[in-house]
Amino acid sequence: MNLVGLYTLFYKEVLRFGKVLLQTLIAPVITAMLYLVVFGHVFEGRVQAFPGVSYTVFLIPGLMMMSVIQNAFANSSSSLIQSKVTGNILFMMLTPLSHFEFFLAYVLASVVRGVLVGIGVFLVALVFTEIPVKHPGFILLFMFLSSATLGTVGVMAGVWAEKFDQLAGFQNFIILPLSFLSGVFYSIHSLPEFWQTLSHFNPFFYMIDGFRYGFFGIADIAPARSLGIVTLFLVVLTGITLALLKSGYKLRD
Amino acid sequence: MPAISISGLNKHYARVHALDNINLAVERGEFFGLLGPNGAGKSTLINILAGLTRLDSGRVNVLGHDVVTDYRRTRRLLGVVPQELTYDPFFNVHEVLRIQSGYFGLHKNDTWIDELMAALMLTDKASANMRALSGGMKRRVMIAQALVHRPEVVVLDEPTAGVDVELRKSLWDFIRRLHREGHTIVLTTHYLEEAEALCDRIAILNLGKLVALDSKKSLMAHGIGRTRRVCITTEQPLGPLPENLAPKVRRQEGNQLELQLDKSADSVIAVLDVLRAHGAVIIDLNMEGADLEDVFVELTRRNRA
Numbered sequence: 001m002n003l004v005g006l007y008t009l010f011y012k013e014v015l016r017f018g019k020v021l022l023q024t025l026i027a028p029v030i031t032a033m034l035y036l037v038v039f040g041h042v043f044e045g046r047v048q049a050f051p052g053v054s055y056t057v058f059l060i061p062g063l064m065m066m067s068v069i070q071n072a073f074a075n076s077s078s079s080l081i082q083s084k085v086t087g088n089i090l091f092m093m094l095t096p097l098s099h100f101e102f103f104l105a106y107v108l109a110s111v112v113r114g115v116l117v118g119i120g121v122f123l124v125a126l127v128f129t130e131i132p133v134k135h136p137g138f139i140l141l142f143m144f145l146s147s148a149t150l151g152t153v154g155v156m157a158g159v160w161a162e163k164f165d166q167l168a169g170f171q172n173f174i175i176l177p178l179s180f181l182s183g184v185f186y187s188i189h190s191l192p193e194f195w196q197t198l199s200h201f202n203p204f205f206y207m208i209d210g211f212r213y214g215f216f217g218i219a220d221i222a223p224a225r226s227l228g229i230v231t232l233f234l235v236v237l238t239g240i241t242l243a244l245l246k247s248g249y250k251l252r253d
Numbered sequence: 254m255p256a257i258s259i260s261g262l263n264k265h266y267a268r269v270h271a272l273d274n275i276n277l278a279v280e281r282g283e284f285f286g287l288l289g290p291n292g293a294g295k296s297t298l299i300n301i302l303a304g305l306t307r308l309d310s311g312r313v314n315v316l317g318h319d320v321v322t323d324y325r326r327t328r329r330l331l332g333v334v335p336q337e338l339t340y341d342p343f344f345n346v347h348e349v350l351r352i353q354s355g356y357f358g359l360h361k362n363d364t365w366i367d368e369l370m371a372a373l374m375l376t377d378k379a380s381a382n383m384r385a386l387s388g389g390m391k392r393r394v395m396i397a398q399a400l401v402h403r404p405e406v407v408v409l410d411e412p413t414a415g416v417d418v419e420l421r422k423s424l425w426d427f428i429r430r431l432h433r434e435g436h437t438i439v440l441t442t443h444y445l446e447e448a449e450a451l452c453d454r455i456a457i458l459n460l461g462k463l464v465a466l467d468s469k470k471s472l473m474a475h476g477i478g479r480t481r482r483v484c485i486t487t488e489q490p491l492g493p494l495p496e497n498l499a500p501k502v503r504r505q506e507g508n509q510l511e512l513q514l515d516k517s518a519d520s521v522i523a524v525l526d527v528l529r530a531h532g533a534v535i536i537d538l539n540m541e542g543a544d545l546e547d548v549f550v551e552l553t554r555r556n557r558a
Contacts, residue, residue, distance in 0.1 A: 005355060005358050007355070008355025020343075087337055091339075091398055093303075094303055094304070095356035096357060253306050253307070
């Protein structure tokens with residue numbers, strides 16, 4: 001294992017998003033806050049998703065996880081597509097880094113960005129309201145698993161895409177709708193039965209539901225089930241992405 | 254043990270046979286030239302060596318290690334300067350070199366990085382973002398990136414393509430210095446002049462096939478690069494030429510005449526005298542050394558004979 005190589009690529013990826021913090025950290029926190037202010041103002045007192053939990057407080061973990069999901073995906077996918085389009089990915093391909101080290105470095109950097117954005121949303125939300133934290137271990141675990149999963153999806157999308165347009169399609173037609181329709185803004189119990197059933201096919205639903213359990217000790221489904229499904233999802237995607245990287249798909253012709 | 258050994262190498266892209274049963278060896282400490290026109294397969298060969306492209310069949314070794322099964326070791330032994338000018342716009346020169354060094358597992362490499370920057374005249378640009386550098390500077394950073402892990406074998410893929418005369422000369426000096434310091438150098442180029450000036454031994458690729466592999470001296474002795482091309486423009490279109498000039502004509506169109514002359518046997522002045530005696534009024538004259546096209550003409554002629 002080339003540990004120094006792995007650490008260097010991880011460090012480079014963190015340094016990369018660190019150089020554009022306004023775009024990679026501050027902007028997503030502000031966007032989440034705008035959702036909180038607008039939706040909180042409109043629905044506060046009108047909707048009660050969980051008993052004893054105000055709508056604004058209910059919304060915060062959902063917004064945190066949505067930000068984690070979107071930013072973890074954006075980190076690995078946009079870095080890879082930029083390296084491919086500018087051609088500088090060549091300098092990584094010429095080194096003794098293995099496909100596994102390459103994968104791990106990109107995913108871990110995505111985890112760092114996802115977790116930082118999630119914590120950023122939480123800290124700013126604390127200015128507006130108090131937020132209960134029932135099971136901090138669950139919160140951290142779901143934040144890690146979810147950002148790692150989306151970092152993995154980002155690697156996959158970044159390797160597949162040949163131009164920015166394709167990546168934007170992936171983000172706007174898959175990641176964004178799935179994260180919006182995963183229960184960020186509502187409990188799925190408030191949906192008609194058909195949509196409730198359909199929500200169970202959305203992997204992001206389990207990420208948000210398990211994460212919310214960490215805060216309130218209440219969830220739409222059993223948290224162990226969410227944990228199992230999210231872990232399984234991560235394992236399967238990791239397997240597929242590693243196989244893609246090992247085959248040299250779109251990277252080594 | 255050769256620095257690079259290639260045996261039975263084949264690579265196809267769809268229907269194109271990009272490399273057709275290539276066999277060659279580059280000895281340690283050699284300055285080796287890989288020549289060929291665009292599309293000859295030079296970059297494909299380099300890319301297979303570097304692990305950027307997968308081979309279909311055959312074996313490629315660097316200092317005895319297989320580039321497929323033992324890629325970690327071969328990539329540590331190889332320093333490759335890619336042809337395309339590419340850079341990471343997020344970082345400055347020093348960051349780029351430290352990061353590149355880290356990929357090779359080298360943690361504390363600052364002394365060598367500083368030496369490299371000094372040798373390539375990059376020291377005062379260490380903190381400059383890559384975007385802010387001129388094309389020549391970017392190319393020098395690419396060379397530093399290829400050398401950051403002190404590879405024994407250095408491969409330069411058309412390092413002087415599209416660079417100005419001054420930079421070309423300083424790059425030649427730097428590559429010669431690397432060779433003097435004991436590096437094996439493999440240089441691809443489509444300039445015959447460049448291969449002539451630098452390389453000990455030359456392989457010529459055309460359409461994926463190895464058409465010549467010999468020492469520079471031997472290739473020259475066999476006529477490769479011994480000719481020059483002379484383009485003449487006359488006031489009026491020329492009619493049929495005298496018999497003694499006819500075998501030297503490569504092209505004749507209107508008032509344009511292109512001749513291929515032997516550098517030692519044919520005198521340009523004598524040729525001009527013959528044309529003048531024939532009634533031609535010469536208004537322009539252009540002379541060039543033999544280019545690759547001439548070499549292929551010569552090689553094909555020889556292969557037929």
